[in-house]
Amino acid sequence: MPLWSAAADDLPALPAAPGGTRALVWLKRDLRARDHAPLRLAATAETAAALYIIEPEQWADGAFAPQHLAFALATLAPLREALHARGMPLLVRVGSAVPVLQQVREQFAFTHLLSHEETGAAWTYARDIAVGQWCAAAGVHWLEATQTGVVRRLRSRTGWAGRWQARMDAAIVPPPDAWPGWRPGFEQLGALPTLSALHLPAVAQPLPDAGESSARALLKSFLASRGRGYRRGLSSPNTAPETCSRLSAHLAIGSLSMRTVHQASERAIALTEDRTLASNLRAFTGRLRWHCHFMQKLEDEPSIEWRNFARSYDGLRPGDEGVAMAAEDEAKLAAWKAGRTGFPMVDACMRALNATGWINFRMRAMLVSFAAYQLWLHWRLPGLHLAQQFLDYEPGIHWSQMQMQSGTTGINTLRMYSPAKQMADHDPDGVFVRRWVPEWGTPDYPAPIVDERAALANAKTVLYGLRKHDEVREEADAVQQRHGSRKSGLPQTGQKRAPAAGPRRPARRGKTPATPSPQQELFE
Numbered sequence: 001m002p003l004w005s006a007a008a009d010d011l012p013a014l015p016a017a018p019g020g021t022r023a024l025v026w027l028k029r030d031l032r033a034r035d036h037a038p039l040r041l042a043a044t045a046e047t048a049a050a051l052y053i054i055e056p057e058q059w060a061d062g063a064f065a066p067q068h069l070a071f072a073l074a075t076l077a078p079l080r081e082a083l084h085a086r087g088m089p090l091l092v093r094v095g096s097a098v099p100v101l102q103q104v105r106e107q108f109a110f111t112h113l114l115s116h117e118e119t120g121a122a123w124t125y126a127r128d129i130a131v132g133q134w135c136a137a138a139g140v141h142w143l144e145a146t147q148t149g150v151v152r153r154l155r156s157r158t159g160w161a162g163r164w165q166a167r168m169d170a171a172i173v174p175p176p177d178a179w180p181g182w183r184p185g186f187e188q189l190g191a192l193p194t195l196s197a198l199h200l201p202a203v204a205q206p207l208p209d210a211g212e213s214s215a216r217a218l219l220k221s222f223l224a225s226r227g228r229g230y231r232r233g234l235s236s237p238n239t240a241p242e243t244c245s246r247l248s249a250h251l252a253i254g255s256l257s258m259r260t261v262h263q264a265s266e267r268a269i270a271l272t273e274d275r276t277l278a279s280n281l282r283a284f285t286g287r288l289r290w291h292c293h294f295m296q297k298l299e300d301e302p303s304i305e306w307r308n309f310a311r312s313y314d315g316l317r318p319g320d321e322g323v324a325m326a327a328e329d330e331a332k333l334a335a336w337k338a339g340r341t342g343f344p345m346v347d348a349c350m351r352a353l354n355a356t357g358w359i360n361f362r363m364r365a366m367l368v369s370f371a372a373y374q375l376w377l378h379w380r381l382p383g384l385h386l387a388q389q390f391l392d393y394e395p396g397i398h399w400s401q402m403q404m405q406s407g408t409t410g411i412n413t414l415r416m417y418s419p420a421k422q423m424a425d426h427d428p429d430g431v432f433v434r435r436w437v438p439e440w441g442t443p444d445y446p447a448p449i450v451d452e453r454a455a456l457a458n459a460k461t462v463l464y465g466l467r468k469h470d471e472v473r474e475e476a477d478a479v480q481q482r483h484g485s486r487k488s489g490l491p492q493t494g495q496k497r498a499p500a501a502g503p504r505r506p507a508r509r510g511k512t513p514a515t516p517s518p519q520q521e522l523f524e
Helices: 037-042 056-060 066-085 097-107 122-138 160-169 212-224 226-233 248-253 258-271 275-300 327-338 344-356 361-374 380-389 395-406 419-426 431-436 452-466 470-483
Strands: 022-027 047-054 090-094 112-116 141-145
Touching (some): 037 141, 097 122, 122 141, 212 248, 226 275, 361 395
């Protein structure tokens, strides 16, 4: 599976094939026409078509929820029409990848399979191995292009930031004016399947406007005006929905490329005379780099989806491998998932997320911290629930962040969020909490399900005590060497090995930085 860099000035010639070249573009999480190297390369074939596969393996994954597929289908609809207008039919099929590819090849005898690389959940990794084996047996040339800053088969993190910068600065790939050859009538493509036809439940959450045009409009509004309040507004659930970019779902489904966001942001900074806007957009661009940095961790070590980064932390919490969940733990998890913990800020954030599919990053971190420290639950089961709720679920970012916020990386400072402090800082008048927890302050609202002070004391004793051991420190050094950031473009905040014990000068209970680090806030 040869690779190419996917920049407009670095596209290879499609290798010749006996009887002519027929290209099939396999769309996965890259549902756009612009900055799409496989689609551009397909224009050099004698005949071309595109394919999107709705895969049952995704449904079986514990992180899947119907809204993920619903958003993909809503994104496919305008893309399909746009591609067909230029001569590119977009087939949509349901089934496992290898049988579907075999069936399509019987209809359209493609010689080349073109796609982007994907850093996804374990099922996508196994799927790609099977597709590679099928291509080799069938005599199909599979070519993959890079799509993000993630580097496949990376040997060392040294120099990674520079490679990210080079990819993001490379020329954007324009769509071709037309694709050649085979062009069935649009009616022959068939209607897009519905969730009902696929025997999936209806989506309760409202979906944002989908498609490439909607994503570009959202980016434009952020860079032109909304981004002016980015740093001040990103931490509060009251202001974040407006001041954050809200591009994460589009990036997760690929209706917008990271390179497009990067270059548009840099251009906006260069052109604006509004110094406040420029300063806020600069903070935003710093977080763009962290997007691929966290995805790289999953690419380098796929097992972090279900296993601790640092194995020294194995077996500490209920829900970890080999550690059963008691009935009390199950009840705590259920209360956390439903927003019935008796901690108003936690419950409001969870209910808002369950209802809308989005909550800002500071509140995401608090939800994970509460599950990990106050409830003392392993990150895997809470992580599955959050993945189901997040419309912008990106496996590499999600599982890296679940572990970072739960303290199992070994290299990050333990961040134990106080829900009361978060409410005092970011919802002091209780507007957000009252909206989502209207029974707060009445007999209908539950009492706290845990003694917070005792729970945090236990978490600190266990985790800081563990970090005193030499073998734990040595493992942390190994994790840092493999996954930690380097200089040259990525902030170093939070990447040094965490202290063996608590800070010499303890901060006020629950204190968090006024301006969070890029690693803490990531990308919103």
